[in-house]
Amino acid sequence: MVKWLTIIMITAFSFAASAQKKAVISSGKMVVVSSGSYLPFFVTQNNKTLPVPAFQMDETAVTNAEYLEFVKANPQWRRSKVYRLFADTNYLRHWKSDLSINGTKKDIDNSPVVNVSWFAAEAYAKWKNKRLPTIAEWELAAKGTPKNIGRKSLTDYILDWYTKPNLAKLPHVKSTYQNQYGLYDMNGLIWEWTFNFNSFIGSRDSRGNNEDELKNFCAGGALNVADKSDYATFLRFSFRGSLKGNYCISGLGFRCAKDL
Amino acid sequence: MLQKSKVLRFRHPGLFYLALFISLTFFASCKTGSGNDNAEAKIDTVLTGTVTAELTNAPNVPKPLTYTSPKKVMVQLETIEKVMPISDSSTYTFWTFGGHVPGNFIRVRQGDLVDVTLKNSPDSKMSHSIDLHAVIGPDGGADATSTAPGQTTHFQFRALHPGLFVYHCATGPVPLHIANGMYGLILVEPQGGMPKVDREYYLMQGDFYTKGKYDAKGLQDFDEDKALAENPDYVLFNGRVRSTTGPNALPAKVGETVRLYVGNGGPNLVSSFHAIGQIFTKVYTEAGSEINRDVQTTLIPSGGATIVEMKMQVPEVINLVDHSIFRAFNKGAIAQIKVTGDENPSLYKKLK
Numbered sequence: 001m002v003k004w005l006t007i008i009m010i011t012a013f014s015f016a017a018s019a020q021k022k023a024v025i026s027s028g029k030m031v032v033v034s035s036g037s038y039l040p041f042f043v044t045q046n047n048k049t050l051p052v053p054a055f056q057m058d059e060t061a062v063t064n065a066e067y068l069e070f071v072k073a074n075p076q077w078r079r080s081k082v083y084r085l086f087a088d089t090n091y092l093r094h095w096k097s098d099l100s101i102n103g104t105k106k107d108i109d110n111s112p113v114v115n116v117s118w119f120a121a122e123a124y125a126k127w128k129n130k131r132l133p134t135i136a137e138w139e140l141a142a143k144g145t146p147k148n149i150g151r152k153s154l155t156d157y158i159l160d161w162y163t164k165p166n167l168a169k170l171p172h173v174k175s176t177y178q179n180q181y182g183l184y185d186m187n188g189l190i191w192e193w194t195f196n197f198n199s200f201i202g203s204r205d206s207r208g209n210n211e212d213e214l215k216n217f218c219a220g221g222a223l224n225v226a227d228k229s230d231y232a233t234f235l236r237f238s239f240r241g242s243l244k245g246n247y248c249i250s251g252l253g254f255r256c257a258k259d260l
Numbered sequence: 261m262l263q264k265s266k267v268l269r270f271r272h273p274g275l276f277y278l279a280l281f282i283s284l285t286f287f288a289s290c291k292t293g294s295g296n297d298n299a300e301a302k303i304d305t306v307l308t309g310t311v312t313a314e315l316t317n318a319p320n321v322p323k324p325l326t327y328t329s330p331k332k333v334m335v336q337l338e339t340i341e342k343v344m345p346i347s348d349s350s351t352y353t354f355w356t357f358g359g360h361v362p363g364n365f366i367r368v369r370q371g372d373l374v375d376v377t378l379k380n381s382p383d384s385k386m387s388h389s390i391d392l393h394a395v396i397g398p399d400g401g402a403d404a405t406s407t408a409p410g411q412t413t414h415f416q417f418r419a420l421h422p423g424l425f426v427y428h429c430a431t432g433p434v435p436l437h438i439a440n441g442m443y444g445l446i447l448v449e450p451q452g453g454m455p456k457v458d459r460e461y462y463l464m465q466g467d468f469y470t471k472g473k474y475d476a477k478g479l480q481d482f483d484e485d486k487a488l489a490e491n492p493d494y495v496l497f498n499g500r501v502r503s504t505t506g507p508n509a510l511p512a513k514v515g516e517t518v519r520l521y522v523g524n525g526g527p528n529l530v531s532s533f534h535a536i537g538q539i540f541t542k543v544y545t546e547a548g549s550e551i552n553r554d555v556q557t558t559l560i561p562s563g564g565a566t567i568v569e570m571k572m573q574v575p576e577v578i579n580l581v582d583h584s585i586f587r588a589f590n591k592g593a594i595a596q597i598k599v600t601g602d603e604n605p606s607l608y609k610k611l612k
Contacts, residue, residue: 235436
């Protein structure tokens with residue numbers, strides 16, 4: 001009798017423990033990024049170092065499981081119902097159905113949600129009484145000193161990730177490094193939406209408007225990049241510059257921010 | 261003029277013949293050998309239909325074009341990021357047009373309206389674009405083709421100038437995209453077409469920079485420091501050590517004229533292109549409209565191309581090299597043409 005009780009208790013405990021572990025992996029917890037300044041990647045006469053006030057940021061990217069709660073509560077954001085204007089045909093294409101991530105498998109529950117558009121990310125953030133971080137906030141947070149990445153520099157680590165092909169299945173959040181702010185996976189898992197993802201691009205019509213020409217991120221116009229050898233950041237800005245708000249991309253997700 | 265001649269004919273036959281001679285000379289001089297007067301096609305020439313471009317992978321070249329009036333040519337390219345072998349022991353994450361390095365060879369005709377659709381594979385991590393050196397327009401087309409993964413972009417250009425032009429990805433940072441293999445060639449045939457030869461082949465040189473040494477084991481990372489110092493580990497034709505040697509050598513026969521379309525994607529090095537055991541009877545210097553003859557070694561600028569022709573006269577293996585010779589010996593810059601056929605002892609004979 002005692003033997004059976006012990007077995008039952010151990011089983012129950014391990015269930016509880018594993019459930020607890022899942023909660024720890026994606027807790028929706030936010031950390032504080034202390035105030036700092038951000039030197040824009042593209043420097044023009046108007047742009048100087050931007051002061052960035054302290055703000056809160058999600059410890060990890062938003063996960064598939066968290067996003068599932070969002071679409072359960074907001075049917076208009078389910079895959080079969082979403083307005084094409086707000087999300088293109090790739091929206092949540094890695095999910096099994098409207099309300100099923102991967103059927104009975106839990107393997108990507110705690111991986112970052114991807115194939116979500118900027119509009120979808122914005123809607124999620126609002127639902128959580130949060131917002132998307134600005135480029136300045138995101139870049140400040142991402143430059144936080146990593147705690148043990150096993151590479152000679154963060155740029156090296158990032159470039160290494162960028163130049164490897166996409167993985168078939170995304171690892172779960174917190175599977176790469178943590179930085180000085182307590183943020184996980186700022187680099188190494190996914191690209192992340194920001195509130196102003198392409199505000200650095202000037203008008204491509206350069207009729208008599210030299211300022212906008214200089215702002216043109218296009219590679220030939222790399223004249224005004226602060227650090228031309230920072231290929232990692234260059235790639236990130238080029239990626240942002242190619243985006244439109246309704247794009248859903250298999251390597252692009254998001255995390256939220258909030259004022260203090 | 262004719263009426264004047266009629267009058268002159270009766271009074272001054274000498275003057276008439278002088279006038280006739282002068283006018284004939286004037287018209288004859290319009291057709292010069294280099295074809296410079298025909299160098300630019302008219303942009304308002306009416307297109308006579310739509311065709312889809314035949315795209316090939318190196319070392320093959322699309323068949324010579326048979327149409328003789330400008331057409332709308334549909335070109336569809338896809339950018340694909342892919343791990344492939346770069347040497348016997350090393351692999352590398354290449355970024356490509358069409359899944360190969362170099363990218364597809366595109367063949368159009370002077371005066372064509374080229375309609376380019378660029379698709380970026382949904383599995384790509386990066387955005388990509390295209391700059392074709394045959395384009396007169398913002399960034400050679402890159403301004404219109406900044407393409408996120410899974411997306412498609414579209415633009416058109418009129419190919420007014422003949423020549424063999426490099427195309428490459430122009431998404432920032434451009435050097436990295438090129439260093440990873442994103443380049444190819446587009447041939448704009450002159451209005452009369454390229455003169456006929458027996459065989460045409462496609463080669464493209466590129467330099468590659470890896471953290472590990474030449475032929476180190478396993479997946480190699482890109483090395484930015486070496487790239488900045490212009491110190492490559494690999495200098496290759498068609499993106500792989502031994503891509504075009506031994507069993508992959510380009511076949512040819514004694515008596516044939518072979519034309520090579522050779523590009524240099526760089527990103528850094530200029531090529532001193534030489535055929536060991538042969539002489540280039542014709543070189544379209546820098547793939548422009550001027551023809552040089554009887555050249556041993558020709559320069560291919562980084563981001564440029566050349567067109568060379570040779571007459572196969574003896575059975576031999578022709579080693580095509582970058583004659584900055586350490587690159588050929590130690591970094592992989594060799595391709596081969598295997599020539600079969602009868603010996604020609606009056607041209608070349610080994611004596612005991």
